[in-house]
Amino acid sequence: xxxxxxxxxxxxxxxxxxxxxxxxxxxxxxxxxxxxxxxxxxxxxxxxxxxxxxxxxxxxxxxxxxxxxxxxxxxxxxxxxxxxxxxxxxxxxxxxxxxxxxxxxxxxxxxxxxxxxxxxxxxxxxxxxxxxxxxxxxxxxxxxxxxxxxxxxxxxxxxxxxxxxxxxxxxxxxxxxxxxxxxxxxxxxxxxxxxxxxxxxxxxxxxxxxxxxxxxxxxxxxxxxxxxxxxxxxxxxxxxxxxxxxxxxxxxxxxxxxxxxxxxxxxxxxxxxxxxxxxxxxxxxxxxxxxxxxxxxxxxxxxxxxxxxxxxxxxxxxxxxxxxxxxxxxxxxxxxxxxxxxxxxxxxxxxxxxxxxxxxxxxxxxxxxxxxxxxxxxxxxxxxxxxxxxxxxxxxxxxxxxxxxxxxxxxxxxxxxxxxxxxxxxxxxxxxxxxxxxxxxxxxxxxxxxxxxxxxxxxxxxxxxxxxxxxxxxxxxxxxxxxxxxxxxxxxxxxxxxxxxxxxxxxxxxxxxxxxxxxxxxxxxxxxxxxxxxxxxxxxxxxxxxxxxxxxxxxxxxxxxxxxxxxxxxxxxxxxxxxxxxxxxxxxxxxxxxxxxxxxxxxxxxxxxxxxxxxxxxxxxxxxxxxxxxxxxxxxxxxxxxxxxxxxxxxxxxxxxxxxxxxxxxxxxxxxxxxxxxxxxxxxxxxxxxxxxxxxxxxxxxxxxxxxxxxxxxxxxxxxxxxxxxxxxxxxxxxxxxxxxxxxxxxxxxxxxxxxxxxxxxxxxxxxxxxxxxxxxxxxxxxxxxxxxxxxxxxxxxxxxxxxxxxxxxxxxxxxxxxxxxxxxxxxxxxxxxxxxxxxxxxxxxxxxxxxxxxxxxxxxxxxxxxxxxxxx
Numbered sequence: 001x002x003x004x005x006x007x008x009x010x011x012x013x014x015x016x017x018x019x020x021x022x023x024x025x026x027x028x029x030x031x032x033x034x035x036x037x038x039x040x041x042x043x044x045x046x047x048x049x050x051x052x053x054x055x056x057x058x059x060x061x062x063x064x065x066x067x068x069x070x071x072x073x074x075x076x077x078x079x080x081x082x083x084x085x086x087x088x089x090x091x092x093x094x095x096x097x098x099x100x101x102x103x104x105x106x107x108x109x110x111x112x113x114x115x116x117x118x119x120x121x122x123x124x125x126x127x128x129x130x131x132x133x134x135x136x137x138x139x140x141x142x143x144x145x146x147x148x149x150x151x152x153x154x155x156x157x158x159x160x161x162x163x164x165x166x167x168x169x170x171x172x173x174x175x176x177x178x179x180x181x182x183x184x185x186x187x188x189x190x191x192x193x194x195x196x197x198x199x200x201x202x203x204x205x206x207x208x209x210x211x212x213x214x215x216x217x218x219x220x221x222x223x224x225x226x227x228x229x230x231x232x233x234x235x236x237x238x239x240x241x242x243x244x245x246x247x248x249x250x251x252x253x254x255x256x257x258x259x260x261x262x263x264x265x266x267x268x269x270x271x272x273x274x275x276x277x278x279x280x281x282x283x284x285x286x287x288x289x290x291x292x293x294x295x296x297x298x299x300x301x302x303x304x305x306x307x308x309x310x311x312x313x314x315x316x317x318x319x320x321x322x323x324x325x326x327x328x329x330x331x332x333x334x335x336x337x338x339x340x341x342x343x344x345x346x347x348x349x350x351x352x353x354x355x356x357x358x359x360x361x362x363x364x365x366x367x368x369x370x371x372x373x374x375x376x377x378x379x380x381x382x383x384x385x386x387x388x389x390x391x392x393x394x395x396x397x398x399x400x401x402x403x404x405x406x407x408x409x410x411x412x413x414x415x416x417x418x419x420x421x422x423x424x425x426x427x428x429x430x431x432x433x434x435x436x437x438x439x440x441x442x443x444x445x446x447x448x449x450x451x452x453x454x455x456x457x458x459x460x461x462x463x464x465x466x467x468x469x470x471x472x473x474x475x476x477x478x479x480x481x482x483x484x485x486x487x488x489x490x491x492x493x494x495x496x497x498x499x500x501x502x503x504x505x506x507x508x509x510x511x512x513x514x515x516x517x518x519x520x521x522x523x524x525x526x527x528x529x530x531x532x533x534x535x536x537x538x539x540x541x542x543x544x545x546x547x548x549x550x551x552x553x554x555x556x557x558x559x560x561x562x563x564x565x566x567x568x569x570x571x572x573x574x575x576x577x578x579x580x581x582x583x584x585x586x587x588x589x590x591x592x593x594x595x596x597x598x599x600x601x602x603x604x605x606x607x608x609x610x611x612x613x614x615x616x617x618x619x620x621x622x623x624x625x626x627x628x629x630x631x632x633x634x635x636x637x638x639x640x641x642x643x644x645x646x647x648x649x650x651x652x653x654x655x656x657x658x659x660x661x662x663x664x665x666x667x668x669x670x671x672x673x674x675x676x677x678x679x680x681x682x683x684x685x686x687x688x689x690x691x692x693x694x695x696x697x698x699x700x701x702x703x704x705x706x707x708x709x710x711x712x713x714x715x716x717x718x719x720x721x722x723x724x725x726x727x728x729x730x731x732x733x734x735x736x737x738x739x740x741x742x743x744x745x746x747x748x749x750x751x752x753x754x755x756x757x758x759x760x761x762x763x764x765x766x767x768x769x770x771x772x773x774x775x776x777x778x779x780x781x782x783x784x785x786x787x788x789x790x791x792x793x794x795x796x797x798x799x800x801x802x803x804x805x806x807x808x809x810x811x812x813x814x815x816x817x818x819x820x821x822x823x824x825x826x827x828x829x830x831x832x833x834x835x836x837x838x839x840x841x842x843x844x845x846x847x848x849x850x851x852x853x854x855x856x857x858x859x860x861x862x863x864x865x866x867x868x869x870x871x872x873x
Contacts, residue, residue, distance in 0.1 A: 018085045024059035035227040053078040097157040101136040104237035164226040168240040169218030182215045192251035202240040267303045268400035274312035282325040282376025288365035296369040303327040320382035325373035431788035437765035442792035445840025448768040456712045460616045465709040467672040468611035479588035481571045481581040482519035503543030504579030530554025555594040614669040618662045622721030631657045654753045666711035666763040685755025718767035733759045771836035
C-alpha cells in the first residue's frame with residue numbers, strides 16, 4: 001500500500017497483462033473516453049491515437065476481472081505500469097487548461113469592454129514545456145502608466161491528478177532591488193480594498209500572499225473533473241476577474257497617485273579610474289566619443305556613480321571604493337578643448353598629471369563624452385573591493401553589479417537587505433542564537449561560502465570590533481584655522497620650523513589665542529587644503545606668532561564645504577575671508593580625523609584612548625590532513641640561535657590554532673564590553689574572575705544580548721576533515737548551555753599548554769558542506785546534534801533577476817534559455833541520480849560581465865558549460 005496525503009493508495013495489481021491493455025484499448029475505440037476521465041497531459045500512444053493512462057488501466061482491470069477503482073492509483077503509477085508493459089507514454093501540453101484560459105480571456109475582454117474598461121490580452125504561456133501551471137496575463141489600462149512587467153492581472157491554471165486548480169489574481173513584481181515597492185503598494189491597496197467583501201462576491205476567499213520576489217492578491221478554486229465543468233470554470237474566471245478589475249483598478253489609481261510608488265529609481269554605475277590626486281574624484285566623467293565608451297550615453301540625470309580607484313591611483317586608496325556621486329544632467333558631447341578647460345579648473349597642473357592622455361587620446365579624438373557630477377559623498381573609511389567581491393574589469397565605466405549596490409548603498413536597502421535577503425538572514429541568525437554553530441549544506445556552486453561571508457559582513461562590516469574610548473584632541477587646548485595666502489607666503493618656504501607673525505580683521509580670535517594653542521594651516525589657491533599644523537608661540541599687539549610643527553595632507557576646501565560639522569564653522573561660512581578663525585572642539589576633531597590621529601600623536605595634542613581592536617572573523621578550510629594541532633593547539637618546532645655561541649638549536653613551542661585564537665579574542669572583547677579589566681593572554685589562558693565580575697558579565701549578556709560583540713569562525717568544506725579528531729574533547733564545549741558564563745559552564749584543560757579553556761558565548765561558527773562529496777547522514781552523530789543545518793539549493797530566481805532582467809534585448813532570450821538549460825539539467829540529475837549532485841547557480845554569475853555583447857555572452861556560456869559544469873557530471 002502507498003499513501004498520497006491522508007489517503008491509502010492501492011498499487012495496481014500485477015495480474016493486468018499487455019493483452020488485457022490491448023483489449024481495453026479496443027473497447028475505448030468503440031466507446032470513447034468519458035469527459036471525467038480525460039487525461040490532463042499523460043497519454044498512451046498506439047496506432048497514432050492517444051489514450052488517457054489512468055482510464056486505460058481502469059478498463060484493463062475490468063477486462064482482467066480485477067476490482068479496481070480510479071481512486072485506487074495515481075497517474076504516475078499508471079504511467080509506470082504501462083511503461084513496464086512496453087507501451088509508449090508521452091506527456092503533452094495541458095490542452096484543456098489552455099483552452100479554458102483562452103476562452104476566459106476572450107470572454108473577459110468582451111465583457112470588460114462592454115463595461116468601459118480599456119483592456120487587452122497580454123500573454124498566454126506556461127512555466128514549463130510540459131504545460132504545467134499555465135498563465136494568462138492581462139495588461140493594465142494605459143492611463144495608469146505602469147509597466148505590465150511590474151503590475152498585472154492574471155489567471156493561473158495548475159493540473160493535478162484528475163482535478164485542477166484555477167486562480168485569479170493581481171500580481172505585483174517590482175525588480176528585487178526595488179522589491180520594497182511591492183510591499184508599499186500592497187499596503188496602500190489594502191487601505192482601499194476589503195478582501196473579505198471581494199471574496200463574498202466571487203464565492204471564495206481572497207488572500208494576500210507575500211512571496212520572495214513578488215506579492216499577489218489571489219483567489220482559487222479546485223475542480224475535481226475540469227473536463228466536465230469547462231464552461232462553469234470559464235464563467236467563474238470571467239466573473240471573478242471582472243470583480244477584481246472593479247475593485248482593484250480604482251484602488252490602483254488612488255494608490256499610484258500618492259506618488260509613493262511612481263518615483264524615479266536611479267541606475268547605478270562604477271567609474272574605474274586612476275586619478276593622480278583625489279581632487280578629480282566626483283567632479284566629471286569623461287571619455288572619448290567612441291564605441292568603447294558608448295555606455296555613457298545610457299546614463300540619466302539622478303543616476304548614482306561609485307568611484308573605484310585602481311592600483312595606479314594614490315597609494316592609500318588603491319583597489320578601494322572611495323565614494324559616490326550623483327549625475328547632474330544628461331551626457332554631453334564636447335570638443336577636447338572644453339575637456340581640457342574643465343580639468344584645468346579643478347587642478348591647474350592638469351597637463352602634468354594627464355600627459356599620457358594629451359599624447360594619446362587628444363591626438364586621436366576631437367570629441368568627448370562629458371558627464372557632470374554633484375554631491376560627492378566619501379566612504380569613511382574607503383571600502384576594499386575584495387571585501388565586497390568586486391573584481392575590476394578592463395573598462396573605465398560600467399553598470400554597477402547588484403552586489404556592489406547592496407554593499408555600498410545602505411540608503412537604498414534596509415540593513416537586512418544590504419547583502420542577503422532578510423528571511424535567510426533571520427534564519428541564520430535565529431539558528432546561530434539557538435545552537436551557536438550551523439552548517440550550510442547543498443550541491444556545489446549554490447553560494448554557501450558566499451552566503452556565510454556576506455552574512456558576517458552584514459553583522460561585522462569591517463571585520464573588527466573596536467571597544468573602549470577613542471583617542472581625541474585634548475580639552476585644555478584651543479584650536480583655530482589659520483589661513484595662509486599664497487599671494488603673500490611662498491609655498492616653498494612653508495616647512496617645519498617656519499615661524500611667522502599673523503594679524504587680521506577678526507580681532508577677537510587674536511585676542512583669545514594663547515601660547516600653546518594649535519592652528520590647522522590652510523593654504524590658498526591652487527592648493528586649497530590644510531597643509532600644516534602650527535603652534536602659537538607668543539602674542540603681539542593685534543596679532544600672534546605661530547610656528548609650523550608638522551606638514552600634513554589635510555582636507556580640501558571642497559570637503560569642508562560639504563561635510564558637517566566643519567561646514568557650519570565660521571571659517572567656511574565666511575568663505576575663509578580672514579586670517580584666524582576659532583574652531584569648536586567638534587570642528588577641530590573633524591579636521592584631526594581627516595589628517596589621521598596617528599600623525600598627531602608626537603605633537604602632544606591627544607588624549608590617548610583606551611580603545612582596543614579585536615579581529616572578529618576567522619576563516620579556515622578543513623581537509624583530510626587538517627588536525628587538532630592546526631585547529632586548537634599543537635607543538636611546533638622552531639630554530640633558536642644562541643647569541644653567544646652562534647649554535648642553532650631545535651626548540652618545541654606550543655602554538656595556538658585558529659579556534660583557540662578566535663575564542664581568546666571573543667572572550668577578551670566580551671570582558672572589554674562589560675568593563676572587566678582582565679585579559680586572556682596566550683601565556684595565561686582563561687583568567688580567574690571574582691564573583692562580582694562573573695555576575696557583571698552574566699547580567700550584561702542577559703540584559704543586552706544584541707549589543708554583545710559577536711565573533712565568527714567560517715569553516716569551509718567542514719565535511720572534508722576528520723571532525724571528531726579535529727575538535728577532540730572540545731565538541732562538548734560547543735553546546736550553548738556549556739559555554740562560558742552560561743548555566744552549565746564547562747571549562748577544560750588543554751593537553752599541550754595545560755591552560756584552562758572554554759568557548760565564549762559570543763563566538764559563532766558557520767560551516768559549509770558540499771553534499772556532492774558527502775551526505776549529512778554520514779556525519780558524526782555528536783556533531784550533528786550540536787550543529788544546526790540550513791539547506792542551500794540552486795536558485796533560478798537569482799539568475800533571472802541578476803542576468804535575464806539585466807540583459808539587453810539582444811541577449812535576453814539567450815540568457816533565459818541558459819537559465820532554463822541549467823534548470824532542466826538539475827531536474828534530470830534529481831530524477832536519475834539524486835538532488836545532492838545538482839549544479840549550483842553561482843557558475844553562471846560570470847555571465848553578468850558579458851551582457852553587453854551576444855557573442856561574448858555565448859562564448860562565456862560555452863566556457864562555463866564545457867570547463868566547469870560538464871566535468872562535474
